[in-house]
Amino acid sequence: MNRNTAEVDALAADYLGFIFWEPSKRAFQGKMPVLAPNTKKIGVFVDASIKEVLQKTTEFDLDGVQLHGSESPEYCASLRQELTQPKKVESDVRLSAVSADRQAVEAPVIIKAFAVGSTFDFSILKAFEAHTDYFLFDTKGKLPGGNGAAFDWTLLQDYPSTTPFFLSGGIGPENLTNIQEFLASPAAAHCHALDLNSKFETAPGLKDTQALEAFITIIRTPNMQTYHADENGYYGEFGGAYIPEMLYPNVAELKAKYLEIMAEPSFQEEFQQLLKDYVGRPSPLYFAKRLSERYNTKIYLKREDLNHTGAHKVNNTIGQILMAKRLGKKRIIAETGAGQHGVATATVCALMGMECIVYMGEIDIARQAPNVARMKMLGATVVPALSGSRTLKDATNEAIRDWINNPIDTHYIIGSVVGPHPYPDMVARFQAVISEEIEWQLLEKEGRKNPDYVIACVGGGSNAAGAFYQYLDRPEVGIIAVEAAGKGVDSGESAATSALGKVGIIHGSKTLLMQTPDGQITEPYSISAGLDYPGVGPMHAHLFQSGRGEFISITDADAMKAGLELCELEGIIPAIESSHAFAVLEKKQFKPDDVVVINLSGRGDKDLNTYIDYFKL
Amino acid sequence: MNRIVSKLKENKKILSLYFTAGYPNLADTLPTLKQMEAADVDLVEIGLPFSDPLADGPTIQNSSTQALNNGMTTQKLFEQLAGVREHINMPLIIMGYFNPVLQYGVDAFCAQCAQIGIDGLILPDLPLEEYQEHYQPIFEKYGLANIFLITPQTSDARIRQIDAASNAFIYMVSTASVTGSKSGFGPEQTTYFKRVSDMGLKNPLIVGFGIKDQETFDTATEYTQGAIIGSACIKHLTENGPQGIDTFVKSVRP
Numbered sequence: 001m002n003r004n005t006a007e008v009d010a011l012a013a014d015y016l017g018f019i020f021w022e023p024s025k026r027a028f029q030g031k032m033p034v035l036a037p038n039t040k041k042i043g044v045f046v047d048a049s050i051k052e053v054l055q056k057t058t059e060f061d062l063d064g065v066q067l068h069g070s071e072s073p074e075y076c077a078s079l080r081q082e083l084t085q086p087k088k089v090e091s092d093v094r095l096s097a098v099s100a101d102r103q104a105v106e107a108p109v110i111i112k113a114f115a116v117g118s119t120f121d122f123s124i125l126k127a128f129e130a131h132t133d134y135f136l137f138d139t140k141g142k143l144p145g146g147n148g149a150a151f152d153w154t155l156l157q158d159y160p161s162t163t164p165f166f167l168s169g170g171i172g173p174e175n176l177t178n179i180q181e182f183l184a185s186p187a188a189a190h191c192h193a194l195d196l197n198s199k200f201e202t203a204p205g206l207k208d209t210q211a212l213e214a215f216i217t218i219i220r221t222p223n224m225q226t227y228h229a230d231e232n233g234y235y236g237e238f239g240g241a242y243i244p245e246m247l248y249p250n251v252a253e254l255k256a257k258y259l260e261i262m263a264e265p266s267f268q269e270e271f272q273q274l275l276k277d278y279v280g281r282p283s284p285l286y287f288a289k290r291l292s293e294r295y296n297t298k299i300y301l302k303r304e305d306l307n308h309t310g311a312h313k314v315n316n317t318i319g320q321i322l323m324a325k326r327l328g329k330k331r332i333i334a335e336t337g338a339g340q341h342g343v344a345t346a347t348v349c350a351l352m353g354m355e356c357i358v359y360m361g362e363i364d365i366a367r368q369a370p371n372v373a374r375m376k377m378l379g380a381t382v383v384p385a386l387s388g389s390r391t392l393k394d395a396t397n398e399a400i401r402d403w404i405n406n407p408i409d410t411h412y413i414i415g416s417v418v419g420p421h422p423y424p425d426m427v428a429r430f431q432a433v434i435s436e437e438i439e440w441q442l443l444e445k446e447g448r449k450n451p452d453y454v455i456a457c458v459g460g461g462s463n464a465a466g467a468f469y470q471y472l473d474r475p476e477v478g479i480i481a482v483e484a485a486g487k488g489v490d491s492g493e494s495a496a497t498s499a500l501g502k503v504g505i506i507h508g509s510k511t512l513l514m515q516t517p518d519g520q521i522t523e524p525y526s527i528s529a530g531l532d533y534p535g536v537g538p539m540h541a542h543l544f545q546s547g548r549g550e551f552i553s554i555t556d557a558d559a560m561k562a563g564l565e566l567c568e569l570e571g572i573i574p575a576i577e578s579s580h581a582f583a584v585l586e587k588k589q590f591k592p593d594d595v596v597v598i599n600l601s602g603r604g605d606k607d608l609n610t611y612i613d614y615f616k617l
Numbered sequence: 618m619n620r621i622v623s624k625l626k627e628n629k630k631i632l633s634l635y636f637t638a639g640y641p642n643l644a645d646t647l648p649t650l651k652q653m654e655a656a657d658v659d660l661v662e663i664g665l666p667f668s669d670p671l672a673d674g675p676t677i678q679n680s681s682t683q684a685l686n687n688g689m690t691t692q693k694l695f696e697q698l699a700g701v702r703e704h705i706n707m708p709l710i711i712m713g714y715f716n717p718v719l720q721y722g723v724d725a726f727c728a729q730c731a732q733i734g735i736d737g738l739i740l741p742d743l744p745l746e747e748y749q750e751h752y753q754p755i756f757e758k759y760g761l762a763n764i765f766l767i768t769p770q771t772s773d774a775r776i777r778q779i780d781a782a783s784n785a786f787i788y789m790v791s792t793a794s795v796t797g798s799k800s801g802f803g804p805e806q807t808t809y810f811k812r813v814s815d816m817g818l819k820n821p822l823i824v825g826f827g828i829k830d831q832e833t834f835d836t837a838t839e840y841t842q843g844a845i846i847g848s849a850c851i852k853h854l855t856e857n858g859p860q861g862i863d864t865f866v867k868s869v870r871p
């Protein structure tokens with residue numbers, strides 16, 4: 001690995017491997033970065049001369065060598081002898097000094113790798129035992145390692161040696177449960193380490209640090225599960241891609257490329273720069289003093305309302321428009337309910353000079369006239385969705401139909417963590433900037449990265465996914481998702497999906513959704529158009545079902561009251577969606593020293609008419 | 618042998634009709650099937666209506682909404698079809714979206730289909746991967762054919778994968794579009810029909826989407842074994858009800 005070594009090192013692996021075998025796609029080039037003091041640097045060699053191994057060990061100050069070719073026991077014996085010899089003085093005095101210093105501490109370890117096929121003759125290990133510190137078992141394949149497949153680990157039941165071993169070959173998120181089972185079994189008694197490689201790459205040599213972090217955390221915490229998506233977009237039983245074949249090429253292309261594109265330095269540079277200079281990030285993490293006094297706890301507001309266009313939605317549309325450009329798409333489509341995502345999409349299309357078509361339910365067009373006007377000013381075409389109930393779900397259907405009709409040049413910018421894989425995961429990753437910032441902002445203000453609670457409202461769930469993202473696999477952080485109860489969960493006019501929904505398929509995703517016993521999707525209701533969706537993103541369905549997240553539903557009346565309270569105590573007019581999150585303060589008692597972060601997903605300008613009507617202002 | 622498979626062994630161009638169950642009136646399902654049988658239709662797709670039919674254009678969407686408003690449900694459809702094999706010999710396929718099937722229970726749904734004498738299912742939003750991973754054994758247990766779609770954008774490799782997983786025919790979507798939205802076929806369609814036909818697949822090809830009259834039927838079946846008419850059939854039902862389907866069929870395949 002070499003392309004993002006420093007980021008990977010930050011995940012605190014015990015060993016990092018550097019491949020010194022030139023034919024490898026992952027061969028190490030360039031300068032060795034400075035690593036964390038406890039990380040051991042291992043050089044990986046394939047039938048290299050002893051001289052070369054020694055030279056690289058000295059040059060890069062390696063802590064060990066991994067022999068991945070057909071090196072013999074005699075080879076290992078000579079190498080061992082050389083590695084434990086004090087070095088002769090070499091031309092580079094500084095380097096040899098370092099290595100001489102090291103000799104005093106610990107000689108580099110030798111790891112001998114073996115390729116395991118459908119069977120393995122363990123008797124060959126005996127001759128190596130005296131000359132190696134560890135064995136490594138990898139899958140037999142075309143290449144000496146990095147083939148990406150796993151072998152049958154149950155073979156290791158017959159492991160006759162006591163030499164500790166590394167397990168390698170095709171270990172990744174998709175066989176996480178198998179690995180956990182293996183580690184718990186007697187066959188793993190001498191398993192010293194797991195070697196993770198190609199399954200965590202977005203391109204050869206480029207590691208997906210998010211996926212690695214999630215995996216490492218789980219492996220280190222027995223019995224823990226991850227709340228991130230697996231490689232097919234499943235969060236537990238939820239997610240996947242239930243799409244008609246007409247959408248397959250588009251979705252498959254996106255699935256194949258999104259992680260790689262997002263990891264490209266040029267993409268990250270452009271994304272970060274736009275978030276900073278165009279959106280105005282980082283958004284402040286504001287200590288709400290009067291609100292904290294009122295509820296006798298420490299409340300911080302994550303100010304997504306201060307973003308350009310007035311909500312968190314733009315984090316995602318910036319990310320996706322850059323994605324669309326790199327995929328060579330010319331035409332952008334989107335769905336919108338209240339018009340916030342439509343405006344955020346029209347905005348980035350104007351910014352990039354791309355054609356923009358926004359589908360919006362006919363009824364919503366009438367209800368949200370100012371946002372329709374904004375989209376038009378920004379150059380977008382707003383197409384009324386005339387089918388079904390003529391609201392958000394139908395606008396989404398129409399956008400999907402448009403994508404079916406225009407499979408080549410069009411990218412569909414979905415507005416939340418919904419839709420077929422990879423959308424939920426991709427949108428969550430773009431919104432993750434919210435919790436990434438909360439971490440360092442809280443560190444500055446409170447001296448710790450983790451709050452006790454994060455609270456966010458959930459329509460489809462994108463602002464919540466972003467606010468929860470960094471904390472999903474940290475059980476010490478409480479996650480509170482707030483749904484719209486409308487006129488009451490049992491009133492028949494509600495959008496509390498976790499309470500009322502059943503497992504089903506909506507817009508290409510298996511998730512919880514509101515439906516009749518017969519499987520027809522029903523129409524939700526909430527005073528806030530942005531929470532008025534009959535489904536919920538698969539991440540949230542899983543957070544709910546697993547109990548990782550606490551789900552609270554808030555009525556129109558409680559939300560409106562909480563919104564007004566925020567105006568009066570803090571001088572901030574919130575979006576009605578966000579007001580739902582604030583209403584939790586009345587429902588749940590926090591401790592005086594709890595640090596509670598509320599994601600203020602948007603500002604209330606767009607809702608002025610609703611506030612005026614409701615409060616008779 | 619599965620009725621679809623034996624029908625496809627006949628040396629003729631297959632004409633298949635799609636209609637929405639419970640449309641235009643709730644009780645029209647069986648009369649429509651009888652009219653179709655009398656009109657010598659080869660194969661029928663009975664549409665199980667869904668609130669959110671993603672792959673359908675306005676004609677079929679509206680018929681689904683109407684059928685649901687008429688009171689059509691999965692259970693109702695099974696009741697209407699309970700004695701269907703006393704009257705109908707044509708192969709019957711149920712075409713619908715996956716969510717209603719999931720709510721009914723995939724196993725229970727397939728069991729009911731088998732009991733009634735349904736021969737196959739088309740569930741456009743149940744993709745190949747999910748089918749193979751979770752549901753294939755259930756379909757096989759009840760002897761139901763599962764029919765997959767391909768489109769002009771489907772890669773050759775994936776067409777071969779779909780061919781390998783299919784056991785009746787492959788539903789060839791004529792153009793990149795939802796149902797009912799294109800008028801007439803151009804040279805790209807002919808090239809696509811020929812290209813796939815030349816692949817020498819093990820399953821016959823039947824073309825759907827955009828077939829509405831004799832001309833489109835003939836173009837579609839030049840290189841394939843048959844064609845499916847959906848929206849044009851719904852339009853006929855909207856205007857005439859089940860009456861006169863024989864005239865409609867003759868106008869397509871004299």
Ligand SMILES: Cc1ncc(COP(=O)(O)O)c(C=O)c1O
Nearest residue numbers: 416459460461462463530577602
């Ligand atoms: C301010 C604001 N918050 C929340 C939402 C709900 O969307 P999500 O659950 O995807 O964050 C919306 C949607 O329009 C919104 O505008």
